[in-house]
Amino acid sequence: MTSPPSLDPFPPPIPVDTHPNRAPGSKSPELERSLPDPNRLAPEDAYFAPSLSRAQSAPRNYEENLRSMNGESSAHIGSAAALRKKLGSAGRRRKRKSAWKKLLWVKQSYPDNYTDTETFLDHLQRNPRVRPYDFWPLVADSTVIVQHVCSVVIFVCCFVSIVQDRVSPVSIVCWGSVGTAVGWILWDNWIWKEHEESVPSADGITGGDDGSSSISFASAVDTPADDTQSDDTKTNAIHGLGLSMAGNDSKEQFARRSADFSERIDTVTHLTGQSGVPSAPGSSIIGTTDPFISQDTHRVSTLSPRNRQRLTTVKSAFLIYFALLGLSPILKSLTKSTASDSIWAMSCWLLIMNIFSFDYGSGEGAGATTKFPASLSTNAAVMASTVLASRLPSTTHVFSLMLFSMEVFGLFPIFRRQLRQKSWTGHVLLTLTLVIVAGGAVGVTLSGGWAAAIIGSVLGGILTAFVMGGCSWWLISLQKYKNVVIGPWDPARPIIRRHWN
Amino acid sequence: MPYNIAMVSDFFFPQSGGIESHIYQLSSKLIDRGHKVIVITHAYKGRTGVRYLTNGLKIYHVPFFVIYRETTFPTVFSFFPIFRNIVIREDIDIVHGHASLSSFCGEAILHARTMGLRTVFTDHSLFGFADAASILTNKLLKFTLSDVDHAICVSHTCKENTVLRASLDPLMVSVIPNAVVAENFCPLSHTTRTPDQGQSSPADAPMSPRPIGPDDPITIVVISRLFYNKGTDLLIASIPRILASNPNTRFIIAGSGPKAIDLEQMLERNVLQDKVELLGSVRHEEVRDVMVRGDIYLHPSLTEAFGTVIVEAASCGLYVVCTRVGGIPEVLPQHMTTFAKPEEDDIVLATSKAIAALRSNKVRTDRFHDQVKMMYSWRDVAARTERVYEGIIGDISPEEFYGYYPGQGWEASGDRVRSFALIDRLKRYYGCGVWAGKLFCLCVVIDFLIYVFLEMWFPRANIDIARSWPKKPPASKTQTTRSVR
Numbered sequence: 001m002t003s004p005p006s007l008d009p010f011p012p013p014i015p016v017d018t019h020p021n022r023a024p025g026s027k028s029p030e031l032e033r034s035l036p037d038p039n040r041l042a043p044e045d046a047y048f049a050p051s052l053s054r055a056q057s058a059p060r061n062y063e064e065n066l067r068s069m070n071g072e073s074s075a076h077i078g079s080a081a082a083l084r085k086k087l088g089s090a091g092r093r094r095k096r097k098s099a100w101k102k103l104l105w106v107k108q109s110y111p112d113n114y115t116d117t118e119t120f121l122d123h124l125q126r127n128p129r130v131r132p133y134d135f136w137p138l139v140a141d142s143t144v145i146v147q148h149v150c151s152v153v154i155f156v157c158c159f160v161s162i163v164q165d166r167v168s169p170v171s172i173v174c175w176g177s178v179g180t181a182v183g184w185i186l187w188d189n190w191i192w193k194e195h196e197e198s199v200p201s202a203d204g205i206t207g208g209d210d211g212s213s214s215i216s217f218a219s220a221v222d223t224p225a226d227d228t229q230s231d232d233t234k235t236n237a238i239h240g241l242g243l244s245m246a247g248n249d250s251k252e253q254f255a256r257r258s259a260d261f262s263e264r265i266d267t268v269t270h271l272t273g274q275s276g277v278p279s280a281p282g283s284s285i286i287g288t289t290d291p292f293i294s295q296d297t298h299r300v301s302t303l304s305p306r307n308r309q310r311l312t313t314v315k316s317a318f319l320i321y322f323a324l325l326g327l328s329p330i331l332k333s334l335t336k337s338t339a340s341d342s343i344w345a346m347s348c349w350l351l352i353m354n355i356f357s358f359d360y361g362s363g364e365g366a367g368a369t370t371k372f373p374a375s376l377s378t379n380a381a382v383m384a385s386t387v388l389a390s391r392l393p394s395t396t397h398v399f400s401l402m403l404f405s406m407e408v409f410g411l412f413p414i415f416r417r418q419l420r421q422k423s424w425t426g427h428v429l430l431t432l433t434l435v436i437v438a439g440g441a442v443g444v445t446l447s448g449g450w451a452a453a454i455i456g457s458v459l460g461g462i463l464t465a466f467v468m469g470g471c472s473w474w475l476i477s478l479q480k481y482k483n484v485v486i487g488p489w490d491p492a493r494p495i496i497r498r499h500w501n
Numbered sequence: 502m503p504y505n506i507a508m509v510s511d512f513f514f515p516q517s518g519g520i521e522s523h524i525y526q527l528s529s530k531l532i533d534r535g536h537k538v539i540v541i542t543h544a545y546k547g548r549t550g551v552r553y554l555t556n557g558l559k560i561y562h563v564p565f566f567v568i569y570r571e572t573t574f575p576t577v578f579s580f581f582p583i584f585r586n587i588v589i590r591e592d593i594d595i596v597h598g599h600a601s602l603s604s605f606c607g608e609a610i611l612h613a614r615t616m617g618l619r620t621v622f623t624d625h626s627l628f629g630f631a632d633a634a635s636i637l638t639n640k641l642l643k644f645t646l647s648d649v650d651h652a653i654c655v656s657h658t659c660k661e662n663t664v665l666r667a668s669l670d671p672l673m674v675s676v677i678p679n680a681v682v683a684e685n686f687c688p689l690s691h692t693t694r695t696p697d698q699g700q701s702s703p704a705d706a707p708m709s710p711r712p713i714g715p716d717d718p719i720t721i722v723v724i725s726r727l728f729y730n731k732g733t734d735l736l737i738a739s740i741p742r743i744l745a746s747n748p749n750t751r752f753i754i755a756g757s758g759p760k761a762i763d764l765e766q767m768l769e770r771n772v773l774q775d776k777v778e779l780l781g782s783v784r785h786e787e788v789r790d791v792m793v794r795g796d797i798y799l800h801p802s803l804t805e806a807f808g809t810v811i812v813e814a815a816s817c818g819l820y821v822v823c824t825r826v827g828g829i830p831e832v833l834p835q836h837m838t839t840f841a842k843p844e845e846d847d848i849v850l851a852t853s854k855a856i857a858a859l860r861s862n863k864v865r866t867d868r869f870h871d872q873v874k875m876m877y878s879w880r881d882v883a884a885r886t887e888r889v890y891e892g893i894i895g896d897i898s899p900e901e902f903y904g905y906y907p908g909q910g911w912e913a914s915g916d917r918v919r920s921f922a923l924i925d926r927l928k929r930y931y932g933c934g935v936w937a938g939k940l941f942c943l944c945v946v947i948d949f950l951i952y953v954f955l956e957m958w959f960p961r962a963n964i965d966i967a968r969s970w971p972k973k974p975p976a977s978k979t980q981t982t983r984s985v986r
Contacts, residue, residue: 102657104678104831105876112675121661489627489662491804492826492843496738
């Protein structure tokens with residue numbers, strides 16, 4: 001009961017032909033050391049060969065250091081005896097030839113709390129996959145956030161001016177609708193130009209039975225990128241960093257975008273449908289005449305697929321329009337019994353939720369699998385605008401605001417995402433416009449007049465620039481605190497080829 | 502000298518599992534060595550009050566609010582009065598907590614230190630550092646272990662993990678593996694033999710089972726809960742490929758869990774129902790009966806601190822195929838195992854290699870049982886744990902216990918023999934973090950005030966001392982221990 005080596009009441013482990021060393025895996029073969037290493041000292045050296053070379057610069061483990069201490073004091077008998085006493089009961093000590101091994105099944109002649117300085121934590125990795133950020137790409141990526149925040153600000157300012165009777169709601173919704181129409185025409189052009197360039201590859205994926213499965217199918221298939229995509233990819237590679245996922249082929253983009261658009265409209269239709277109007281047939285119309293499917297399966301149809309899709313879009317636009325028109329009287333009196341203060345607070349929180357849960361990724365590749373569903377953000381925004389609209393005096397007001405919110409929160413993000421992939425200059429210009437408009441709108445809302453608008457735009461622009469730069473710089477400066485520790489205790493990531501799926 | 506030891510953990514029988522059986526086996530072997538051991542756990546459904554198990558192991562089931570998976574609600578202080586009462590009543594010297602997720606264990610270690618008792622903590626699991634949940638758990642572990650006298654880990658990987666998580670001095674952490682009751686995991690050919698202790702050498706085991714021919718059927722056994730971190734996805738992906746490339750092979754899969762549906766779907770998709778037998782969950786005492794039906798044990802786990810089940814499988818005479826994760830590479834010698842990377846292709850390859858090795862009779866699985874019996878036993882674990890107790894109580898000098906290595910730099914942290922002075926304890930807690938350190942200090946001060954209050958309100962003199970369980974004559978016990986040695 002005196003020392004650990006002599007404690008075990010069992011016979012020593014039977015000699016089995018094994019590889020007792022822990023093979024350190026594929027990543028660090030240089031760490032592999034064979035058991036009888038001639039370069040390393042054995043404890044007996046301390047007794048028998050006091051004048052060994054002390055080549056090791058760093059002490060390998062305790063025993064060795066102890067030995068070196070004793071060796072330098074010329075290892076007379078007294079120190080050897082002291083050493084023996086320290087190392088364990090002198091008489092019954094088992095042979096201490098073997099180096100310490102990181103194994104549990106061997107009975108080792110070391111105490112249980114022995115820490116081998118050589119192997120302890122040798123598989124630890126720190127910050128193995130850290131990518132250092134660069135300043136300008138980070139600033140460029142932050143434009144996405146700025147765009148969204150600006151559109152929210154513009155929406156709020158529009159609401160305030162409607163409430164304060166400064167601007168007619170009809171004019172706002174007219175301008176918004178004109179913008180939406182222009183955006184849609186642009187979007188339509190891009191999509192079909194792109195599609196025409198890649199028709200052969202798009203024919204390969206006619207197997208999809210609905211929009212969602214075609215998305216998953218297209219993302220699962222991994223084919224080399226088309227040439228048409230290369231400029232896109234380049235743009236992304238230059239300007240994008242974390243938020244943009246480069247290198248998808250165009251048919252996937254096409255499938256995703258068209259499905260995305262119809263899904264959005266679908267979502268919007270559902271949202272309006274949930275509020276009481278029986279819009280089930282409408283949503284089923286959109287569901288069955290999915291643009292992506294229709295252009296492949298209904299080739300015999302009289303209309304060209306492009307026109308069919310346009311027709312579908314127009315159809316759903318009208319559906320939303322009339323649904324909103326029908327809903328407006330209901331929405332007007334929705335929160336009559338609620339105090340305005342609660343409404344302001346609630347819409348504030350909902351808009352903040354919208355900003356924080358918004359999908360700022362490019363919607364492709366790994367970025368598409370965000371933690372929050374994009375619908376959370378859209379739902380929050382639509383609910384915020386609903387409760388805000390219920391504060392308005394007339395049905396026209398309510399209808400205008402709701403339609404405007406659909407345009408701002410439902411359709412505008414799709415356009416922005418597409419624009420960012422298509423043309424970086426357009427993206428930057430749009431950002432600038434949004435910042436200036438938002439600043440001006442805030443200025444007008446706060447004090448009114450053109451002078452205030454200009455001051456607001458200038459101040460807003462400067463402030464935005466400072467915030468973008470400051471936040472990017474802050475994030476980069478915070479990088480030095482990054483300390484990712486990875487080791488064998490982490491759950492392994494299984495690598496599976498789902499060939500049977 | 503015998504100690505009075507209190508094992509504290511949320512996890513104990515009637516719940517079954519690795520930690521539970523660890524506590525039970527360790528306690529009963531410590532009792533065999535002449536110590537007095539009690540177990541403090543929370544009340545389970547239908548299991549309250551004080552109970553005695555075999556060998557006079559006394560269990561206190563303290564009524565407590567359970568929040569999640571049999572873990573009690575962490576209240577920091579509310580456990581103190583009854584804990585103090587139990588500790589005084591049983592005249593405890595050492596408090597030994599188990600499992601880092603058990604809030605009972607953490608509280609008990611804090612209160613025991615306040616009461617001036619020595620504490621030991623055993624860690625059974627591995628934690629990462631990445632996600633928010635583990636950050637919180639690691640902070641709590643740091644709180645628990647800031648003032649502990651010694652920690653025990655079940656594998657060297659677990660030790661590295663614990664040292665990092667709780668910023669401990671590595672010399673204050675011992676590695677004492679789990680063990681198996683080898684008698685309960687005999688291969689089929691051993692059933693006739695009397696299960697007496699390891700007197701039998703492998704030489705007198707001539708009755709090897711029939712050798713496996715090149716075309717004989719091979720059965721692969723998998724016993725694990727079907728969870729993500731047990732690698733069930735890997736299993737699901739590799740089963741069809743293993744069966745396709747190795748004719749005359751079949752699987753027996755025991756265990757249940759959320760991934761069971763995926764497994765069944767895979768079987769239906771590949772029409773493998775006649776080659777794969779699903780048993781559902783089996784009780785721990787039936788595990789051996791399932792294991793002995795197979796030749797290979799496949800363990801595709803993604804993380805594992807020790808992996809008792811592969812030791813059990815090897816003890817049953819099964820050749821083990823397992824992933825090289827966590828502490829698994831330390832557990833079994835190379836000739837009993839084939840390691841694979843946690844990848845589908847590698848698992849298929851390793852299993853095929855293992856099947857080929859068995860069919861060509863390269864592996865002497867009939868010797869595994871005796872070898873495992875010599876590697877792992879609870880008596881050995883108890884003896885090694887006893888040394889830890891001796892070290893922290895001071896029966897072994899600190900120089901001998903921690904090693905005396907002058908000029909090593911390790912000496913600089915000469916705080917290993919933890920003093921009970923409040924100011925020293927506060928110093929240790931203060932270093933836990935900018936905010937956490939102050940919060941922890943506050944907790945410790947409050948705990949101390951509660952202790953003072955309890956001492957005044959419920960004086961020690963009014964607490965009865967429980968009579969200990971009548972011991973077996975200790976003379977014969979020590980005699981046998983000596984003779985075996």
